[in-house]
Amino acid sequence: MFPMLTRFLNSGQQTTRAARYIGQGFVITLSHANRLPVTIQYPYEKLITSERFRGRIHFEFDKCIACEVCVRVCPIDLPVVDWKLQTDIRKKRLLNYSIDFGICIFCGNCVEYCPTNCLSMSEEYELSTYNRHELNYNQISLGRLPVSIIEDYTIRTIFSNLPQLNNL
Numbered sequence: 161m162f163p164m165l166t167r168f169l170n171s172g173q174q175t176t177r178a179a180r181y182i183g184q185g186f187v188i189t190l191s192h193a194n195r196l197p198v199t200i201q202y203p204y205e206k207l208i209t210s211e212r213f214r215g216r217i218h219f220e221f222d223k224c225i226a227c228e229v230c231v232r233v234c235p236i237d238l239p240v241v242d243w244k245l246q247t248d249i250r251k252k253r254l255l256n257y258s259i260d261f262g263i264c265i266f267c268g269n270c271v272e273y274c275p276t277n278c279l280s281m282s283e284e285y286e287l288s289t290y291n292r293h294e295l296n297y298n299q300i301s302l303g304r305l306p307v308s309i310i311e312d313y314t315i316r317t318i319f320s321n322l323p324q325l326n327n328l
């Protein structure tokens with residue numbers, strides 16, 4: 161008689177626990193009901209990058225004094241500064257400048273320490289290519305002004321003012 165009663169009580173407790181778990185699940189589901197969707201339909205929708213975003217580096221050839229500080233502060237000695245000394249005016253003349261974005265870790269050291277501010281980090285992040293050698297940007301590619309996401313009429317920009325998106 162007693163074992164049967166114990167089994168009956170146990171099954172009752174299990175049913176109560178299961179009902180409580182289902183209730184908790186429903187409460188969590190309902191708490192998501194009034195939240196806005198966080199999915200971005202890339203590439204038709206894009207988030208506006210934060211002010212400190214470190215994207216493709218922009219380079220201004222005319223401002224560069226070929227001091228090679230950017231090479232010394234780069235953790236992987238990446239920027240290639242090709243210059244020649246003009247003996248008549250005892251000054252370096254910049255010939256070529258390149259950064260390979262296939263290797264760059266976008267740490268921003270070169271931008272931070274450049275004495276003439278000729279380097280800056282843009283908001284451009286779509287650098288993918290089928291050939292890794294195309295990621296080696298010379299001064300012409302580096303000098304190209306980045307396309308602002310806001311000015312691109314083909315996409316919808318999303319302000320990341322939602323708390324869920326700010327945590328991305």
Ligand code: SF4
Nearest residue numbers: 224225227228230274
């Ligand atoms: S630190 Fe700036 S000025 Fe000096 S070589 Fe690099 S880019 Fe040019």
Ligand code: SF4
Nearest residue numbers: 234264265267268270
């Ligand atoms: S961002 Fe960093 S890794 Fe890339 S070139 Fe500048 S210093 Fe080097």
